Amino acid sequence: MPMKITQEIRDNTVILTLDGELDASSSVILDEELSDPEIMKYTMVLVNCQNLNYISSAGLGVFISHLQRFEDAQIRLIFYNMQDKVRNVFEILGLDLLMTIVSDYEEARSIANE
Amino acid sequence: MLKAGRETSYSAVANQKTDTRFMLYKNNAKTLLATTTVVSWLLLLVYVLLTAESKQAGSNAPGFAYPFISNLLIVIFIVSVFLFQRLHTEMLKGVDFIGYLWNLFSKAGVAAYLSVALYLVYRVYINYIDEQYTLLLHVVYQINFGLLVLFLAKAFYIWRQLLLHHKNKFLQIAWDWFELLLGGILLLTLFNFKYTSYVFLPLLALMGFYILFLCTNLKWVAYLTFSNKSRSLVLLGAILLSCYIFIRFFYNMADNEQLTVDYTDVGFLLLAMLFVGLYTLAAFLVSLFSLPTSSVFEQKSEDLLNFQRLSLSIQQGQSEAQVYDMLVDSTIKASDASAAWFEVIRNSDPQVTHLLNITEAQVKSIRHLLQAYNIHNMDYINNNLGRNPGFRGLGLPWKSMAILPIKSTKHLSGVLYLLKDVEGGFDHETVNVLRTFTSQTTLTIENLRLISESLQNERYKEELKIATQVQESLNPKTFPTDSWFEISTHSVAAKEVGGDFYDFLQLSESRIAIIIGDVSGKGISAAFHMAQMKGIFHGLMQQDMAPSEFMKQANSALSRCLERTSFITSSLYIIDYRMKGFMFARAGHCHTLYYNSMMDDVFYFKTDGLGLGILRDDKAYAGHIREMYYDYNPGDVMVIYTDGIVEARNLQNEEYGEDRLLYMLKQTYHLEADDIKYAIINDVNDFTGPDNVYDDQTLLVIKFRPTQQNI
Numbered sequence: 001m002p003m004k005i006t007q008e009i010r011d012n013t014v015i016l017t018l019d020g021e022l023d024a025s026s027s028v029i030l031d032e033e034l035s036d037p038e039i040m041k042y043t044m045v046l047v048n049c050q051n052l053n054y055i056s057s058a059g060l061g062v063f064i065s066h067l068q069r070f071e072d073a074q075i076r077l078i079f080y081n082m083q084d085k086v087r088n089v090f091e092i093l094g095l096d097l098l099m100t101i102v103s104d105y106e107e108a109r110s111i112a113n114e
Numbered sequence: 115m116l117k118a119g120r121e122t123s124y125s126a127v128a129n130q131k132t133d134t135r136f137m138l139y140k141n142n143a144k145t146l147l148a149t150t151t152v153v154s155w156l157l158l159l160v161y162v163l164l165t166a167e168s169k170q171a172g173s174n175a176p177g178f179a180y181p182f183i184s185n186l187l188i189v190i191f192i193v194s195v196f197l198f199q200r201l202h203t204e205m206l207k208g209v210d211f212i213g214y215l216w217n218l219f220s221k222a223g224v225a226a227y228l229s230v231a232l233y234l235v236y237r238v239y240i241n242y243i244d245e246q247y248t249l250l251l252h253v254v255y256q257i258n259f260g261l262l263v264l265f266l267a268k269a270f271y272i273w274r275q276l277l278l279h280h281k282n283k284f285l286q287i288a289w290d291w292f293e294l295l296l297g298g299i300l301l302l303t304l305f306n307f308k309y310t311s312y313v314f315l316p317l318l319a320l321m322g323f324y325i326l327f328l329c330t331n332l333k334w335v336a337y338l339t340f341s342n343k344s345r346s347l348v349l350l351g352a353i354l355l356s357c358y359i360f361i362r363f364f365y366n367m368a369d370n371e372q373l374t375v376d377y378t379d380v381g382f383l384l385l386a387m388l389f390v391g392l393y394t395l396a397a398f399l400v401s402l403f404s405l406p407t408s409s410v411f412e413q414k415s416e417d418l419l420n421f422q423r424l425s426l427s428i429q430q431g432q433s434e435a436q437v438y439d440m441l442v443d444s445t446i447k448a449s450d451a452s453a454a455w456f457e458v459i460r461n462s463d464p465q466v467t468h469l470l471n472i473t474e475a476q477v478k479s480i481r482h483l484l485q486a487y488n489i490h491n492m493d494y495i496n497n498n499l500g501r502n503p504g505f506r507g508l509g510l511p512w513k514s515m516a517i518l519p520i521k522s523t524k525h526l527s528g529v530l531y532l533l534k535d536v537e538g539g540f541d542h543e544t545v546n547v548l549r550t551f552t553s554q555t556t557l558t559i560e561n562l563r564l565i566s567e568s569l570q571n572e573r574y575k576e577e578l579k580i581a582t583q584v585q586e587s588l589n590p591k592t593f594p595t596d597s598w599f600e601i602s603t604h605s606v607a608a609k610e611v612g613g614d615f616y617d618f619l620q621l622s623e624s625r626i627a628i629i630i631g632d633v634s635g636k637g638i639s640a641a642f643h644m645a646q647m648k649g650i651f652h653g654l655m656q657q658d659m660a661p662s663e664f665m666k667q668a669n670s671a672l673s674r675c676l677e678r679t680s681f682i683t684s685s686l687y688i689i690d691y692r693m694k695g696f697m698f699a700r701a702g703h704c705h706t707l708y709y710n711s712m713m714d715d716v717f718y719f720k721t722d723g724l725g726l727g728i729l730r731d732d733k734a735y736a737g738h739i740r741e742m743y744y745d746y747n748p749g750d751v752m753v754i755y756t757d758g759i760v761e762a763r764n765l766q767n768e769e770y771g772e773d774r775l776l777y778m779l780k781q782t783y784h785l786e787a788d789d790i791k792y793a794i795i796n797d798v799n800d801f802t803g804p805d806n807v808y809d810d811q812t813l814l815v816i817k818f819r820p821t822q823q824n825i
Contacts, residue, residue, distance in 0.1 A: 024635065031679075057634035057757075061679035064728050085769065092757075093683060093702040094724030094738055 002026065005033055013044040013112065019051040022059030031062045040073055044112045048105070050081035055089055067098065076100065080108040144201055150194040158187040159256045165374045166252050184375055189304050192263055192382065199267035203275055211334050212342050214272055215349040219356075222268035223349075225261035226356035229363060232257060248372045255367060259377050262360050266383065269353070269390040277393070279334045292324060300382040318381070325389045329396040340408045343401050350398040357391040413448065417547055420444035424554045434458075434559055435467070438528060441555045442468045445518070448547050449540065451532040453512060458528045459491075472533070479508050480531070484517070491519050491529050495545055497538045514539035518552045522560050578610040585611045585641055588648060594620055597819060598691045601628075602787040604795055604813040612810035613640025614756045617648055619655045624692035627655050630703065630814060631684035632756040639680070640810075646675065647682055661686040661699035662741035665723070666732065669701070669739075673730035681727040685754065689816075695745040696752075701726050704757055707775060709783040711749030716780045718772065719744075748820035751783045751790060758811035759794075762802045770801050787817040 003026030004019040022030060039045065063077075070077050078100045082090070090096050102108050161184055236254045240247060278289060299321070302314070338346055368378045377383060424440055442456050453471040457464035466477055483504050484490040494517040499505045512533040520528040530552065534540065540548075585607070593601045605614060613633030620626050629651050633643040650668050659667070664686055672682060683702040690696065698706070702725025705718040724738035746752075753775070762770040775794065782793045791813060798811070 057632075057681070058679070061634050061681060064681060065678035067728075068730070092704060093681075093728070094722060095702075095728070097722070097738060098724065098729065 003029060005029060007033065009042075012042050013046055014039055014042045015046045015048060017048040017051070021054040021056075022052060023054070023056045024058040027056070027059040027062045030059065031065075034062065034066045040075070043075055045070065045075055045077045046105070046108050046112075047077070047079045048081055049079050049083065049086060052083065052086055055086050060089070060093060060095065063099070064095075076112060078102060078108045078111060080104055140201055144198060147194045147198040147201070151191060151198060154187050154191040154194060155256070155260050158184065158191060159253070161187060162252050162256060162375055163249060166248055166372075169374060185304050188375075188377075188380060189300055191260075192267075192300060192380075195263045195267045196270065199271045203268075203271035209279075209334075209337060211276065211338060212345055212349075214276060215346055215353075218269055218272045219349050219352050222265040223353045223356040225265045226359040229258040229261045230359050233363065251370075251372060252374075255373060255375075258360075258363060262364070262377070262383070265356060265360065266386045266390055269394070270386055273390065273393045276334050276397075277328060277331045281331075285331060288328065292328060295321065295324070296382060296385060299385060300380075303380050303382060314381070318385075321385055322388065325385070325392055328389070329392045332397055332400050335397060335400045335404060336411065338401065338408065339412050340405070343405050343408055347398065347401050347405075350394055350401065353394050354391070354398060357387065357394060361387065361391075417444070417448050420447070421550065421554060424551065424558055432562075434527075434562055437555060437558050437562070438467060441520075441530065441551060442470075445530060445532060445548050445551050446470060448551065449516070449532050449534070449544050451516075451539075452535045453533040454531060456528060456530050459526050462526075464529065476508075476510060477531075480505075480510070483508065489517070491521075491526060492517060493519060495540050497540055500537065511535055513537045516540045516545065516548060518548055520552055520556050520559060522556050525560075525563075527556070527559050581638070581641065582607075582610045585644075588645060589615065590617060593618060594626065596691070599689070599819055600787040600817050602791040602815045604791055605811070606807055607810045608758070608807050609637050611638060611641035612636060613644050614758065614810040614812040615644045615648055616754075616812055616814055617651055619652065621655065621658050621688065625688060625690045627651075628687045628689065628754070628814070628816075629684060630754045630756065630812065631682055632703065632758075632810070632812075634679075634681050634683075636810065643676065643680060643682060647672070647684070651686075660741060661688060661697055662739050665699050665701045665726065665739045666736055669726045669729070669735045670732050672727040673732075676727040681725045683725045683757075687752075687754070689746075693745075694747075695743060697741060697743045699723060699739055699741045701739060702728070704755055704760060705772070707753035707755075707772075707779055708744075709751040709753075709779055710747065711751075711783075712747045716776055716783065718776070746818045748818055749783075750818045751779065751787075752816040752818075753779055753790075753794070754814040754816070756810065756812040758807075758809035759798060759813055761809060762798050762811065763806075763808065764801050765803055765806075770798055774801070787815045790817070791815040 002020060003022055006017045006019070008015040008017070016033065018030070020026065034045075067077065079090075080102045081104060082101055087096070087101065090099070090101060100111065102111060165184075232254055236250060239250070274289065278285065281289075335343075335346075364378050367373060368376050420440065420443075424437065424444070438456060438458065442454065445451070446454050451470070454468070455466055455470065455472055455477050456468040458467050459465075464481075466474065469477070481490060486504070495515075496502070497514045499513050499515055512535055514534045514537060516530075516532040518530040518532070519526055520530065532540070532548070589603075589605055593603070603616065605616070606612075607614070613636060614631070615633075616628070616630045618626055618628045631644070631647055633640040633647065647668070650671050651664075654664055654667055654671075665684070668684070676682070681702070683704070685698060685700045685703040685706065687696050687698040687706075698719075700706070700719075700721050700723035702723055705720055707716070707718055709716045719742065721742055722738070722740050724735065729735040729738060755775070760770055760772050760775055764770075774797070778794050778797050779790070782790045785793065794813060794815070
């Protein structure tokens, strides 16, 4: 099943919705999406993981590689609606302590507004 | 086997024998026929001279006139000459039609000129001595008769050879009947029938039609090239002239009162001459009228030949450049183009490799124009360039142009440009032929590329095989066997090389360090990082440090050499058998599964720990790594693995999962380490189905033994 990524802009926020499996091939598309210089104009990147069924190490690598860059530019990267098994992968790797993973969109927004 | 071999060799010998016997028979027959020919002709001459002598002596002494004898001798002579030629021409083979014609002319056609020369000499001589010399006339007449029969026989059988070229069964039968009928007519002569009598006239007429039918079989003419046709016209004309000379000579002589024999009475000769003459005439006319079209056929057959050369070029191992040479050559010939150039496209940059009657500057100006119209590198035919103002502006002499790209579905390898100085130069027919050439070239080029690619792939495969072997040798095959613990390992890579690894290092007599890890990604890049990590493990652990300290230093080292998107997960265990405990740190690696025999419980050590190479700041990373110490009991089992095990999927896309792994250990902890490992691996394979490994899988099972054995 190929990955589908949709981008939505709300105010100062970019919302990426991931649909499908984030494996070695689809992570290239994600990398392109996150490397877009346009994204640096916003203060928030929210990632909707509701339909993200699987994430491979290559997919994690893409987020990790952009993590530092976003932090330096003071852009907040927030994941929400994450499925348990995907969250487990983040947790095992220890990424849950580095990245912000919240339960839903409202929570993500409230964090953003802090 | 041996027997069969011997049998075939016997039959081969037998064949050879019959062959030589046949050859011998043929040679004997030819000698016999030649002798018969000479003897019968001499006898005929003697007979004729005797008859003439007796006629001269006085008409009242007709004692020496036996027409039967002369007819018999004539028939014998004719039959032996024809049979001789029949045997002789059978040896001629092949499709060298000009050779046949030359053979016919040089060996038989000249006979007519000889005969005419002979007769002229006779006439001059007669005039000179000014006296009738009948006997000499007889001799000349007889010699000419011999030459005529020779000519007819030779021509008859050479025409047979050509007439039956590409024969079918019907034609062969028709010919055989023709020969039989002619033979029958020869018999009429024997019995001195007058063929001109009314009874035989219809038969003769029928034979005439039969001959006309046979004369329509001229397939061989089509195979002559233009120059061959012109040469054959000369030869055929000369042969026709021979026929004419003979006919004239014998019809003139027929009225000569002095002669005793009139060969125009021999119906066979008439028919044979009719056949030879008509067939020669037909061949002459057909050659003459097909002369203007022969260049078309030549072109077609050359196209065909070039086409064949193009398709054969792969087998002959030719290079792309040679194929393009052939293409340019063939298409210029096929279209009769007055100018042409060919560009090879390398990295979407055209390079002109072939130029014909056009300069680089002209090519450049035309290409600029085409680019302006956006029709470069496209299949494009323009038969009226003069109507285009842009092209007219260039002031070039050409009036039609064809652009033919060498293009497969995804790759443009070259473009061919053909120019002609006439309008409408590239008609439908020509363009079709040109397209056939270009599509064949495309196919050939594509195939050449595929072949070289497959060779390259073969080399890569060999390299990968070596990489697989190297990597396999990196994983330790044997752990130190000791009485206090047993260990069993399993490791498979999803591809030729993988990113999973495990290793150990004996730190001291009672302490051993065991590491397991997984590099993000798969394949070659993962394999490189895995080897790097092993180097870091051996380098750092020489200094004997705590697991958490190792992880910090490893993270620092990897941060400097790992690309941003890569990371490594790892767990390091230092087992101290004297203290009966182990220390470990987890850097983002899968949780360790553990069976505690004292509590009879199976659980995961759920500790925190960040993967290596994610946080590249040493101080920041230090806060993300935990160390844990655990006392083990004899009978405890530790299961260490990579995510390839728990994330193994079945056909329904479900993951194997930590719970099922935990359940497996619950069922098997009482077994030996090896058996626990096999049980888990079998269960994973049952779950995924056969040959369904998508990620590298590594599994280590460590079982602690009761210590009393050691004491």
